[in-house]
Amino acid sequence: MTEELSESGAYLGAKKRKRISYLILAGIIILVLVSIWTFRLRPIETRVLEVNFSVGSTPGIIVDADKLYFGRIIPGGSVVRDINIENGYGCPLKVKISATPNVRDYLSIDEEFIVEPGSTVKIPININIPEDMPYGDYAGKIRFDLVKA
Numbered sequence: 001m002t003e004e005l006s007e008s009g010a011y012l013g014a015k016k017r018k019r020i021s022y023l024i025l026a027g028i029i030i031l032v033l034v035s036i037w038t039f040r041l042r043p044i045e046t047r048v049l050e051v052n053f054s055v056g057s058t059p060g061i062i063v064d065a066d067k068l069y070f071g072r073i074i075p076g077g078s079v080v081r082d083i084n085i086e087n088g089y090g091c092p093l094k095v096k097i098s099a100t101p102n103v104r105d106y107l108s109i110d111e112e113f114i115v116e117p118g119s120t121v122k123i124p125i126n127i128n129i130p131e132d133m134p135y136g137d138y139a140g141k142i143r144f145d146l147v148k149a
Helices: 002-041
Strands: 045-055 067-073 078-086 093-099 112-115 120-128 136-148
Touching (some): 067 120, 112 120
Parallel strands (some): 045 067
Antiparallel strands (some): 093 112
16 A cells, blocks of 8 residues: 555656646747747837927928928928938848827828838928917937838
């Protein structure tokens, strides 16, 4: 009787160890898959561009290479500025564009697109000012995340 108990106890111990081994293996596989997925989604490059514009009674133009100035825009008006995105990497890039909340509602942009290796894509960024927008200066940022496609 004692031998039967010790054999069944050893069997249960081996079964428990096997189950723990499977759980550890499953955990390692999940960790590896999550790491690969996270690495794939991480941007190769991120660029942030300041956006500035004024709302006033007369239009005004400002040009700057470091910032995206739309100048002074009358209420109900709109202005388009073009930005070139060049892919100097050896793989296709998915470009994801996002803007800060204080300028997001006024901008019309393609939020995601692909740029093939060695090519340049011209992106129009349009700003639309509502008729009832108060006069003043406005600023925000546009973020460009370049991710392997």
